[in-house]
Amino acid sequence: MTAPAPATGAPAAATGPVLAADALVKVYPPGSAGGQPMTAVAGVSLRLAERSCLGVVGESGCGKSTLARLLVGLEPPTSGTVLLQGRPLGAHRRAERARLLQLVSQDPFSSLNPRLTAGAAISEVLLVHRRVAGRQQAAARVTELLDMVSLRPDFARRLPHELSGGQAQRVAIARALAAEPQTLVLDEPTSALDVSVRAGIVNLLDRLRAELALSYLFISHDMAVIRQLSDQIGVMYAGRFVERGPWDAVMSAPLHPYTRALLAAVPAPQPDGSLLAGAEPAPAEPVAGEPGEAAAGAAGAAAAAVSSRAAASPATGCPYAPRCPLRIGQCVTADPPLVVVSGQHEAACYRAGEQDST
Amino acid sequence: MTDAGPLLAIRGLSVGLRRSSGVTPLVRDVSLDIAPGERVGLVGESGSGKSLTLLAVMGLLASPQLVVTGGSVRLAGTELVGAGDRVLRALRGSQVAMVYQDPMTSLDPVQRVGAQIAEGLRAHGTSRRAARERTLAVLAEVQLPDPPALARKYPHELSGGMRQRVMIAAALAGNPRLLLADEPTTALDVTIQRQILALVARLQQARNLAVLWVTHDLGVAAQFVQRLAVMYGGRVVEHGPTATVFSAPQHPYTAALLAAVPSTAGDRTALGQIPGSPPDPAALPPGCSFAPRCRQARPGCAEREPELEQRPGDVAAACFVPPAEWRS
Numbered sequence: 001m002t003a004p005a006p007a008t009g010a011p012a013a014a015t016g017p018v019l020a021a022d023a024l025v026k027v028y029p030p031g032s033a034g035g036q037p038m039t040a041v042a043g044v045s046l047r048l049a050e051r052s053c054l055g056v057v058g059e060s061g062c063g064k065s066t067l068a069r070l071l072v073g074l075e076p077p078t079s080g081t082v083l084l085q086g087r088p089l090g091a092h093r094r095a096e097r098a099r100l101l102q103l104v105s106q107d108p109f110s111s112l113n114p115r116l117t118a119g120a121a122i123s124e125v126l127l128v129h130r131r132v133a134g135r136q137q138a139a140a141r142v143t144e145l146l147d148m149v150s151l152r153p154d155f156a157r158r159l160p161h162e163l164s165g166g167q168a169q170r171v172a173i174a175r176a177l178a179a180e181p182q183t184l185v186l187d188e189p190t191s192a193l194d195v196s197v198r199a200g201i202v203n204l205l206d207r208l209r210a211e212l213a214l215s216y217l218f219i220s221h222d223m224a225v226i227r228q229l230s231d232q233i234g235v236m237y238a239g240r241f242v243e244r245g246p247w248d249a250v251m252s253a254p255l256h257p258y259t260r261a262l263l264a265a266v267p268a269p270q271p272d273g274s275l276l277a278g279a280e281p282a283p284a285e286p287v288a289g290e291p292g293e294a295a296a297g298a299a300g301a302a303a304a305a306v307s308s309r310a311a312a313s314p315a316t317g318c319p320y321a322p323r324c325p326l327r328i329g330q331c332v333t334a335d336p337p338l339v340v341v342s343g344q345h346e347a348a349c350y351r352a353g354e355q356d357s358t
Numbered sequence: 359m360t361d362a363g364p365l366l367a368i369r370g371l372s373v374g375l376r377r378s379s380g381v382t383p384l385v386r387d388v389s390l391d392i393a394p395g396e397r398v399g400l401v402g403e404s405g406s407g408k409s410l411t412l413l414a415v416m417g418l419l420a421s422p423q424l425v426v427t428g429g430s431v432r433l434a435g436t437e438l439v440g441a442g443d444r445v446l447r448a449l450r451g452s453q454v455a456m457v458y459q460d461p462m463t464s465l466d467p468v469q470r471v472g473a474q475i476a477e478g479l480r481a482h483g484t485s486r487r488a489a490r491e492r493t494l495a496v497l498a499e500v501q502l503p504d505p506p507a508l509a510r511k512y513p514h515e516l517s518g519g520m521r522q523r524v525m526i527a528a529a530l531a532g533n534p535r536l537l538l539a540d541e542p543t544t545a546l547d548v549t550i551q552r553q554i555l556a557l558v559a560r561l562q563q564a565r566n567l568a569v570l571w572v573t574h575d576l577g578v579a580a581q582f583v584q585r586l587a588v589m590y591g592g593r594v595v596e597h598g599p600t601a602t603v604f605s606a607p608q609h610p611y612t613a614a615l616l617a618a619v620p621s622t623a624g625d626r627t628a629l630g631q632i633p634g635s636p637p638d639p640a641a642l643p644p645g646c647s648f649a650p651r652c653r654q655a656r657p658g659c660a661e662r663e664p665e666l667e668q669r670p671g672d673v674a675a676a677c678f679v680p681p682a683e684w685r686s
Binding site for chain 1: 403404547548549551552555556559574575576577578580581582600601604605614615616617618619620621622623626628629630631632635636
């Protein structure tokens with residue numbers, strides 16, 4: 001590979017990445033109503049080192065779920081390649097791919113057949129992938145897998161509608177693990193869960209990764225959950241990584257102004273007044289995401305927020321420029337590439353690491 | 359009407375689901391006061407009864423099977439439980455207004471947003487011209503750009519954050535004294551959520567508005583409300599000033615919930631877990647509803663249900679076990 005190698009390797013990994021992407025792009029054609037093509041993923045390269053967890057965080061529309069679908073082959077990229085164990089995704093047979101890589105999604109009920117018991121759903125995977133010799137062995141293995149996700153053996157007899165959200169997510173994880181994959185792509189697996197249930201799933205995923213030597217690509221909109229599980233954190237905005245690096249560096253010394261805005265917006269679960277302090281007056285923001293409108297917003301009636309959708313990004317320059325407090329002339333004419341700023345810490349910003357002036 | 363006392367006084371409010379087999383209790387004996395200009399939070403996980411409490415206050419229980427089975431809700435001295443539609447309609451908008459998680463539940467998709475806001479005002483007898491002026495004024499107040507142009511848009515033409523602003527504008531158009539909010543920022547991205555919270559905080563202060571904010575997000579509660587009630591199994595299990603509840607929770611459920619929340623700062627240690635799942639309201643465990651999941655449970659906890667009792671520091675908790683025995 002000649003692409004600039006993003007540094008996402010855990011120190012322990014001597015082998016190549018278990019999962020890699022090179023210049024992935026996904027453009028959706030205009031819908032039936034017309035309009036512009038939508039670029040969901042705008043050139044993402046990544047390497048997931050063996051036994052490591054890369055956390056991908058971003059807001060709705062940033063392209064993180066599309067990235068997940070490209071990485072597991074649910075959708076073909078418009079351009080770019082995905083390498084699984086060093087070979088193109090398409091070069092693996094489907095069954096082989098499933099034994100290397102599994103997806104766990106936000107809604108566990110969507111991946112569970114409503115008419116199959118948890119045990120049958122897990123057995124199905126065991127038998128299809130010949131992970132067991134026969135039905136009897138499958139039943140024993142189902143019990144083991146349920147135990148792995150901290151569910152009692154009798155859960156094997158339950159239908160999806162007899163499970164709570166957290167229990168269903170545990171079954172979905174057990175089912176993914178039944179194929180004995182090396183890598184899990186986890187797309188917001190805790191987002192639909194209540195606080196107390198979410199904590200159990202986060203702890204479970206952390207434990208399973210260590211016990212089974214798994215690699216995770218963990219996608220979430222929740223900075224705190226990402227921080228809890230990741231070795232490396234990548235922050236996505238408008239279909240690309242704008243910052244990536246070791247978890248503690250990204251969290252404690254964020255380089256990109258968007259990462260800082262994201263972190264500042266997370267309401268801390270201690271009453272310290274941090275969220276609303278400095279939040280007034282509302283930052284003047286253009287509505288169409290066009291750089292020229294920023295001045296109009298500052299003129300008086302402060303403008304409302306734009307979403308982080310790639311569609312709202314300007315055609316040239318940094319996609320974050322319209323919202324960025326550090327914007328300079330260069331930002332609206334050229335798109336900053338993701339480059340190493342220090343050590344393994346990368347950012348796509350001409351003013352990476354500078355403090356916000358306002 | 360009295361001007362001393364709370365603006366909203368909820369006393370022993372209970373809501374049940376009527377079935378052929380009997381009434382399933384979903385909200386049990388909830389009491390809560392809100393003073394004028396105060397921000398109060400109602401916090402809990404799904405099924406705790408927090409949203410139902412809000413809907414019952416507003417007289418908006420969605421189905422005929424959902425009934426207020428007891429208690430009283432007084433808004434500025436007027437009893438709302440059992441009040442007729444005319445009384446409730448007169449209060450809605452002018453005294454109390456509500457915002458929801460999904461703005462599309464309160465916004466009409468086929469009507470321009472300006473017309474929707476004006477319609478609410480017209481229903482209270484405002485002239486057409488005054489309603490239009492007022493509409494443009496509140497759209498500016500919620501910091502939407504170019505109110506005249508925005509008033510002509512349909513909800514689907516707006517982003518999620520802008521729709522929330524429109525819903526807040528519609529709620530505030532009639533100058534209510536109390537805003538009831540049912541997780542209005544939960545579906546928003548965090549950067550947008552922050553802007554909406556800042557906006558509501560600013561409006562709340564400018565208008566001396568009382569706010570009852572329902573949320574499952576302890577971070578939002580910590581940052582936004584001055585006082586909060588924690589609900590579990592349909593009951594308030596703890597209640598007090600936000601800073602006190604967060605720094606020294608009195609109920610083991612509150613403490614466990616706080617330990618389960620990941621943070622963006624501090625040590626990275628395993629999150630606290632609560633074993634089991636919340637109770638089924640149709641089959642509540644005997645005694646304290648939290649006892650089966652509670653690490654501090656004593657034999658007596660499964661026999662009687664603890665009352666919510668006042669403790670020093672303006673806090674109240676419904677637990678037999680003194681915090682000194684379990685707090686490290």
